[in-house]
Amino acid sequence: MEPVRAPLRGGRRRHRDEVRAAGSWAELAALLEAWFTAHCGTVEWRLDIWKGVPNWQLDAAEQVEGVFAMLGRLDEFGLARSTRAAARLVTAFLDDDVVSAESKGAGVVVDQLVAAAGAVADHVFVVGANDGLVPGRVADDLVLTHALGPEPLGVLTGPGNRPVRDRRGFLAALDGASCSVTITHARWDIRSGGASYPSSLVPAEGVVQQHVVSHAAQITSTTQPWLDADEWFSRHADRTEPRLNRRRRAITSRRQPHPTEYDGRVGPLDDLDPLSRVTEGVRAQSGITSFEEWIQCGIKYFVTRVLGARTDDTDxxxxxxxxxxxxxxxxxxxxxxxxxxxxxxxxxxxxxxxxxxxxxxxxxxxxxxxxxxxxxxxxxxxxxxxxxxxxxxxxxxxxxxxxxxxxxxxxxxxxxxxxxxxxxxxxxxxxxxxxxxxxxxxxxxxxxxxxxxxxxxxxxxxxxxxxxxxxxxxxxxxxxxxxxxxxxxxxxxxxxxxxxxxxxxxxxxxxxxxxxxxxxxxxxxxxxxxxxxxxxxxxxxxxxxxxHGDFMPGLVGDFGCEVCTPDGLGGDESNQRLAEWLAAATEEPA
The missing domain is CATH 3.90.320 (Lambda Exonuclease; Chain A)
Structure with missing residues (x-):
């Protein structure tokens, strides 16, 4: 095996050194593509040689090649080129699931319970509800969110708060369903001799226990068409509490494939333009460091310079x-x-x-x-x-x-x-x-x-x-x-x-x-x-x-961003949205 391993090791080191020495994003992308092609071949080669492999592997390879094409255009955006920045962006670009025949279809969203706050759907399915989420005793039940208003739907951070966060997500899932809620129980509980305990969190009236062969077969309905968030709220005016409404819109927006106003594309500022607005008859003035701040992180510029919010000082x-x-x-x-x-x-x-x-x-x-x-x-x-x-x-x-x-x-x-x-x-x-x-x-x-x-x-x-x-x-x-x-x-x-x-x-x-x-x-x-x-x-x-209201987020590095990641969490998600910004920009006509 040594005659085979030695060239592989040498080639890997050579490619690694070339990538580190790349002088531009375009050069780095070309080197990465050459490296990938040396290992996985071209599209034509894979179609000829990778016969019998699952289609998702072919799709995944093309997805990786698409990343290289996007990286090659980053020089246009003035993003600092470094090996660390490249690694973070590649991770963000590849964070999306590979599109395959098994992917969820239009109108169906599968997500963690923590994301249920603000979600709006006709039919909600809670899978594995007895897996530490729905309490089995009345003493363990939470106070219903209806009694406390929308604030309990806020997301808590940290592993210690995960059970609380999951339960709030469960309540939000119940609250966000307009037609029906289907709750299934984890199979491990039945295998271990346990039972499916009822919970006072689930309304007693109208609850039907039944064995369902296929939940997917029940997802379509000719009498209950799918609604978007705005249509749903117009029919349920009692649920348009402003703070909760903003949260729902933010969550929906951030799930879009392209950057939206919640990612820094807020549109023309007009009278709110921090460069020209007039306050009490006085024309606004800017510092050159604020222009540099816009380059480093447009979101931070928007929050601090347009909205006038202050970042927290260190205790x-x-x-x-x-x-x-x-x-x-x-x-x-x-x-x-x-x-x-x-x-x-x-x-x-x-x-x-x-x-x-x-x-x-x-x-x-x-x-x-x-x-x-x-x-x-x-x-x-x-x-x-x-x-x-x-x-x-x-x-x-x-x-x-x-x-x-x-x-x-x-x-x-x-x-x-x-x-x-x-x-x-x-x-x-x-x-x-x-x-x-x-x-x-x-x-x-x-x-x-x-x-x-x-x-x-x-x-x-x-x-x-x-x-x-x-x-x-x-x-x-x-x-x-x-x-x-x-x-x-x-x-x-x-x-x-x-x-x-x-x-x-x-x-x-x-x-x-x-x-x-x-x-x-x-x-x-x-x-x-x-x-x-x-x-x-x-x-x-x-x-x-x-x-024009374009505030592209910056790349969150080791030291974080006091606006995008003030608590040190969510750096990968922020970089994912930056990747979508850059991808959307490459698709726009020049």
């Missing part, structure tokens, strides 16, 4: 280590104070900020003092984690600050402004962007630029300080000024905005990574006319999607 009692947001705030405040003190002490702005090693040590000591002052109230509020952990993190931050100041010494830059703001949040006029394609479209921007510098060669530079890693920004260059996925807008935007607000000719922009003790080189971008044109085109594209 301080749960914090054992400083969170990235608090760390970033501290580092920014240290540099803001240091630069403000330099500008105030040197109004002529005729010398570099860090001119020599003596300057560096002096400024570093002052940085430690500012860091402690800024950290003190956060420590009292338990925002920086355990005090012992903070001591270790403080040492790391000080090492990171030293690296940042060493970069300043090498730069020889003279700061001209720090936290240079524009827009309402800074009591200043907004920067107004006009669409290059539609003169009636504009966006009023507000924001704050970390710093504005004059370099030794006279070039004006804007700089944005980052407390994280360089990795997410390393694809920014003159060929891809907004990053490989068009989701890094700040550098190009801040350079353009500073020029608009101050009338300066800003020629360069840079990210500097000052939150980590290890070395992270700056990311530089020359602000050429081509870069500005790419920025305007991307802003126009995003603004158009927002106006």
């Amino acid at each position: 301080p009692s749960d914090i054992v280590d400083v969170e990235a947001r608090d760390k970033g705030t501290l580092v920014h405040r240290v540099f803001e104070c240091l630069l403000a003190e330099f500008i105030e002490a040197n109004p002529a702005l005729d010398r570099p900020w860090i001119a020599d090693p003596t300057d560096l040590e002096r400024v570093l000591r002052r940085a430690g003092e500012i860091l402690d002052d800024e950290a003190a109230p956060r420590l009292e509020q338990h925002r920086l984690g355990h005090p012992q952990m903070w001591r270790a993190r403080r040492a790391q931050i000080m090492a990171a600050l030293r690296r940042g100041l060493e970069a300043e010494l090498a730069d020889g830059a003279t700061p001209l402004a720090t936290e240079f703001g524009f827009g309402a949040r800074n009591d200043a006029d907004p920067v107004v962007w006009h669409s290059p394609y539609d003169p009636d479209v504009d966006v009023h921007f507000s924001g704050s630029i970390d710093r504005l510098d004059r370099m030794p060669d006279g070039v004006i530079r804007v700089m944005d300080l980052k407390s994280g890693q360089r990795g997410p920004y390393k694809s920014i260059n003159q060929d891809t000024p907004l990053g490989a996925n068009g989701d890094k807008l700040q550098l190009a935007f801040y350079g353009w905005a500073a020029g608009q607000a101050r009338g300066l000719s800003v020629q360069r922009a840079a990210y500097r990574f000052v939150g980590r003790h290890d070395r992270n080189d700056d990311v530089h971008l020359d602000l050429t006319p081509e870069v500005t044109a790419a920025l305007h085109a991307r802003l126009d594209d995003i603004a158009a999607h927002i106006r």
Whole structure:
């Protein structure tokens, strides 16, 4: 067997390495398809060789090939390409059942009891009702939902609540049937010598025990036609309680094969457009980070920017280590104070900020003092984690600050402004962007630029300080000024905005990574006319999607999404809907 295994192992490693090195989604899809074809052949080969195998195997192979075709078009949507993202999307794409002759037909839905809340049907079948779902004694019965209203139909999460959730689903199934309810009992109970216990949850009147040879034969009825949810509610006005109605509509919507308003396709926003709406006579203003947020997760943008809902803050009692947001705030405040003190002490702005090693040590000591002052109230509020952990993190931050100041010494830059703001949040006029394609479209921007510098060669530079890693920004260059996925807008935007607000000719922009003790080189971008044109085109594209109500969810990764998966659950389901978004987009005419 070794002569056979060795080529297989070698081929598998080669394919794996090629997939990991793929430079685009199209290249990755082609490699995966070649890998699959090497193992399972083409459609024609399978039809010729796989004779006698069940049809569902042939259908499954074609389904897998369809996934590769969808992956090949993801470059159009700006989704970051990585092996992990590819694995998650393939899992989501393949989550659907293989279509086969045994699949359920039109008008018949088979699902877990937990999904019965909000379900509407003529005939409901509860299979295995004595399998721990319907209590056998009156003392075990739940209070009927009719007595409590619709709230008990809410879905509870966690394995400990599963029995409660199943019972609520059972009650909802009874409540959602307009014609009949058929309840069957699990066979294991009868085999073990048990009996089918009656339950007060099942109404005594009208209940008939009978042996049914085929439930499927009873599903059709000439006197009781199938109704959709809206028709059913119009005939049963007493059941249109608003909250329960919304839940029913949401569940029905999310079972559709294409994304709906509950998945982010809400349609034109008109007066609710967060980019142009007027509140109490004041025109709305946006930040460039909100545009980046739309790219990362349209659902989060919709919930927070359109609906104005807030995401939950972390409970301080749960914090054992400083969170990235608090760390970033501290580092920014240290540099803001240091630069403000330099500008105030040197109004002529005729010398570099860090001119020599003596300057560096002096400024570093002052940085430690500012860091402690800024950290003190956060420590009292338990925002920086355990005090012992903070001591270790403080040492790391000080090492990171030293690296940042060493970069300043090498730069020889003279700061001209720090936290240079524009827009309402800074009591200043907004920067107004006009669409290059539609003169009636504009966006009023507000924001704050970390710093504005004059370099030794006279070039004006804007700089944005980052407390994280360089990795997410390393694809920014003159060929891809907004990053490989068009989701890094700040550098190009801040350079353009500073020029608009101050009338300066800003020629360069840079990210500097000052939150980590290890070395992270700056990311530089020359602000050429081509870069500005790419920025305007991307802003126009995003603004158009927002106006038209397109809010595509992002890919839920290891760290989740505070809107799509606030409790850490449902990531696979969210990614499945993203896959359907992308699949629907590939089917739309170009």
